[in-house]
Amino acid sequence: MTFEYGMEIPKVVALAERFIENFSIMLLLGIFFFRKCLWPTVQVKYEFASIIHLERIAVVLVLYAAILTGEVDGISLTKVIVGVLWLVFAFERPESALISNGGKAFLSVILMVILAIDNYQGRVDLESIAPLVIVAMSYCGQIIPLGGGLGLWLSGRSQSGLISTQLKSLTDRFMSWALFSLLFILFPELIALLQGQFSAIKLFLPLIIAVMVYSYPRSMQTIKQGILGLNISLLIFLIVYASILSVSSPSREVEPFYWHVMGTEAHMSLRVIHKTEQARLDTWLPIGMGKPVEAVAELSKAGVKVQVPFSFKEGGADPYGYEGFDKYTYLASGTYLDSPGIWTLSVTVKDIKGGVHVFKKKQMVY
Template sequence: MKLFTLGVLLLACWLVWPASTVSAHSQLLETAPEAGARLAQSPEEIRLTFNEAVETKVGGIELLDSLSRQLKVSAIEANKDRTSIAVKPANLDEGVYTVTYRIISEDGHPVNGSYVFVVGNPPAAKDAATFDLHTQLGHAGHGSTASALTSSELILYAVRFFYYATLLLAAGVMLWKSITRFEGASLQLSKTWSLGTVRAFLFGSILYVFFHAREVMEDEPLSEWLKLLSRTSVGMAWLATVVLSLIGFLVLRGGRTVSVIWAVLLIAVESWSGHAEANNPKVLTVGLDFVHLTAAALWAGGLALLLALWIKDRKEAGRFAVRFSGGAVLSLAALVLTGVGMTLLFLPKLSYIWLTSWGVMLTIKAGLTLLVIIVGALLRMRVRRGDLPSATILRVDGVLMALIIVITSLFTYVSPLPANEPVSYHKMGAEMHVSLRVTPNVPGDNKITLKIWLPDVTGAPKSVVLRFRSEQHEDAPIDIPLEAYDDQEIEAFDGYGKYAYLASGPYIPYPGQWTAEIRVMDKNDNELVETTSFRNY
């Protein structure tokens, strides 16, 4: 009984022993690379140093890229006293990287967090503004903000449809004329269609350039129009398109090689002036778009010739159908493969397809393309049996072609990405007013402004912490290194003092849903906490 009583007393003494004798939890002292560091080349290792020993068998260090994808790193290595741990990454390309750590201290307490570093000079994150022609040319104030289509917008879309239809038909007919030996009635028809499509394309290209330039250069003097066409890449592409449409009449008198070169140049100029040119890597995106448009031109031009021949001479239509059905299969395969490839390059995540009208129209286009493949298979089956093309099949194929061109003329004018909007959070309260701004709110570099108003009786804050938490990695927050600055904006509240802080850097390293956590400690050690959520793409 005495031993039991003595044990109870010793346990009680241990429980009430002064807290100063208990070692503090592990704390992160140093990182390499440092938080916010901008490195010229890939680091050889990522090292974390703590104030005391940590467990190396539990937890770990993760390295995330700018899309929050986990990258491969070596197993954890520790120094002798286990106060410093490191992993070795593979050779890192230019980009924004996040180090996320979850470590168990020797006394069993978790230690976790995140920080960001940059390698090289990575390109800015994709943003919907990338595809906004007004913004590119410095005319962001133009354009209607109304949700309903205006009459001028309807005209613009009609012009775009006519332009894309004539471009594909002119280039496609030229290509088929060069790779197919037409004779007799089919030869005369191919010449007639070549001339007709070139004329139509000249008219379409002039309308296209005029209406688009008018939209972009609204209220601008004529001198600015000349600068648009002579000093901007998009303006020079438009001008080159009109020049090529004029040259097309001379090409009609040339041989097959000249026709192919003209069609290739026409498609190349169009590839360089759309969404593909605004993406990276440009060589790949523009190359895929070029193949995509070439395949579309071969299919559209060939189908138009087949329909015209079927109306004029069924036997000639049957002969050409043999060549067209084989070329159509290859064209449709190229359309599907390049379309998938460009979608993967345009969008950081496939889930973005459901967030924009661009994605909805792309889905509709994919469905129409699937129907075209089915119709093309039926046509090829008839041709291989030696039958003439079916009128119904040709009509359906023609209608599907028109619908696809309509969709293309619409969704090439729409951004593939959801639009990011700056974060602007304000909240009034008796104990504290808060204002948080994050601009432009894109993955990568942002300007972050935090303003705090505290009652005069409370005085200046003892500490202010701004922390961003990702929905994907909630237990690994990123602390924003705030610096106090002298704010000149007039935002005074009677009885309150204002305290402003600023940060700038890659503290939103990847897209997603984020929570901003604001923690303010006043002089009496009272902690005031505010949170707000925001999203970027």
């Protein structure tokens, strides 16, 4: 698998699809955060039409992205249901605002969970709650300045406008939340740094936020819209750029493709080697349990599923592997993950005691 400067149309479409899928949820949650956590500080009964319209555009994008993938699974169906319900709430009447706000708050939690699961590189189960929380924290750290910055920028540019004291109050509130968001960005990146993986852009974000917050003159009764707008624009640009990188960066093991997951009851690694047209599945089960009753790998894209025909090669004690586990290897011939786009990978391993170990992830193929 090679990379060239010129990108083919299918690759561009796949990247755009994945970016819209992620960023639309971030935008929707960000605008909801602004409307419910920042806007009340100005103490006015109305909201600017531009902010309301942006929320509706974001929820339409969430729906569009969910339908565009062509996948029929639990996460995609949940996105569609959440999008439809949110769209209904987005056109609520003033007298039903309490119900719609409660509904949106509940739906936002679901979307945050989906965002974390969709971008978690590992098996999703009770043992992965802590890693999922860390992924969710990272996105919260981006959603707060994204939604708050966009909302503040639109409020400052609105034709009806806020009086200077109201805009100052709104900006003060945003700066406090922006400072708080540093925790959500730095903690996950610190964990990633300890694991030898980190994003330079996400590490640069806290610096921009800190400079913006500490250069902001809270003692002044008015604010300099030009400087504030420049800071917010830079901040939003970095968030968008980080989102693009997160969906466009290839995995460290580009050739061959490699995916490994460690669990408490089973481990798994999947390799797809394009040069030799071969796939390899390694599983580790507790010592003495014996080889898996079944080991299945399924690859799907745009609703089309391909099951890899693995056959057992060898297995048993693995003195150089994981302590307390035996290793079992399966091989298959053929070409897999051979077209660009977003693939869903699913590996299911069943042991002799009836245990079922499922590993899932999404993989961008270029």
